Amino acid sequence: MAVLACLNGETMPADQARVSIWDRGFLFGDAVYEVFRVYRGRLWLEDEHLGRLKRSLAELDFPAHALERLMDRVRRLIVASEIGDGTVYIQITRGVAPRTHAFPDPPVPPTELIVVKPYDDEPTARLRETGVRAITHPDLRWRRRDIKTVNLLGNVLAMEQAKRAGAYEAILVDQDGFVTEATHTSLLWVAGGRVHGTPEGWEILPGTTRNRTLRLVESLGIPFEAVHSPLADVLAADEVILVGTTSEVISITTIDDRVIGSGRPGPMSRRLWDGYRALVERFLAG
Numbered sequence: 345m346a347v348l349a350c351l352n353g354e355t356m357p358a359d360q361a362r363v364s365i366w367d368r369g370f371l372f373g374d375a376v377y378e379v380f381r382v383y384r385g386r387l388w389l390e391d392e393h394l395g396r397l398k399r400s401l402a403e404l405d406f407p408a409h410a411l412e413r414l415m416d417r418v419r420r421l422i423v424a425s426e427i428g429d430g431t432v433y434i435q436i437t438r439g440v441a442p443r444t445h446a447f448p449d450p451p452v453p454p455t456e457l458i459v460v461k462p463y464d465d466e467p468t469a470r471l472r473e474t475g476v477r478a479i480t481h482p483d484l485r486w487r488r489r490d491i492k493t494v495n496l497l498g499n500v501l502a503m504e505q506a507k508r509a510g511a512y513e514a515i516l517v518d519q520d521g522f523v524t525e526a527t528h529t530s531l532l533w534v535a536g537g538r539v540h541g542t543p544e545g546w547e548i549l550p551g552t553t554r555n556r557t558l559r560l561v562e563s564l565g566i567p568f569e570a571v572h573s574p575l576a577d578v579l580a581a582d583e584v585i586l587v588g589t590t591s592e593v594i595s596i597t598t599i600d601d602r603v604i605g606s607g608r609p610g611p612m613s614r615r616l617w618d619g620y621r622a623l624v625e626r627f628l629a630g
């Protein structure tokens with residue numbers, strides 16, 4: 345199985361793809377991205393990811409992008425790579441232009457990159473059984489976290505600390521002591537039989553997995569509360585759960601050496617995990 349890239353419409357082994365040093369994605373992080381999960385060669389939550397990509401482009405005032413052609417290329421790349429379980433990475437930059445902060449005027453063609461890679465879920469599957477550790481870390485990011493840009497330094501620095509601590513994720517805490525989300529996953533927690541999460545807004549990325557999970561929560565008749573919460577509330581929760589494209593649904597059992605609930609994945613985590621798997625299986629059967 346090859347790791348293939350499609351760069352501005354041209355397909356090649358990913359290692360051979362080259363971008364100019366004048367690309368604004370390289371110089372300014374002036375770029376947006378998406379990561380799709382592929383199950384048995386099929387794109388999961390396609391409309392949700394595409395909708396978020398469209399929104400990210402619009403929020404950053406990118407010129408109109410040919411999204412149908414993009415998705416055509418994505419589909420052809422999945423077939424060419426012969427991947428069953430994998431991920432699709434899409435990045436669109438504001439293009440190649442002399443280095444000045446303001447947008448190129450007139451606009452230049454965007455740089456469009458698609459990479460299709462196999463994904464082995466085995467290690468994560470084991471973690472879903474045991475639960476994972478997380479650390480807490482200051483949320484150093486900017487005030488438009490709702491846009492999926494490649495400006496990920498705040499996420500990168502926090503995740504590096506998590507890795508050094510042997511943890512799976514870092515829970516980000518803002519300057520007022522409120523939790524936001526994690527570096528590459530959304531955060532939910534359970535207290536008094538209710539699922540809680542930070543309200544959608546500039547503070548967090550609108551997670552596609554979170555949105556799908558919350559629709560599942562609603563369909564199961566479980567109450568959900570969107571609330572800005574201090575870290576202490578999350579530490580005192582019965583269960584804390586991460587959701588994301590490749591993580592899917594994973595229970596956090598320890599945060600900064602503090603044991604959460606029973607120290608094992610709790611009943612809500614299991615219910616949501618089972619429900620999520622059932623949604624994927626139903627999608628694949630359809």
Ligand SMILES: Cc1ncc(COP(=O)(O)O)c(C=O)c1O
Pocket residue numbers: 379499525526527528529530549550551552553554587588589590
């Ligand atoms: C900061 C952040 N929050 C949440 C998520 C989860 O989003 P999704 O469920 O769409 O993968 C991601 C995914 O990369 C992320 O980077």
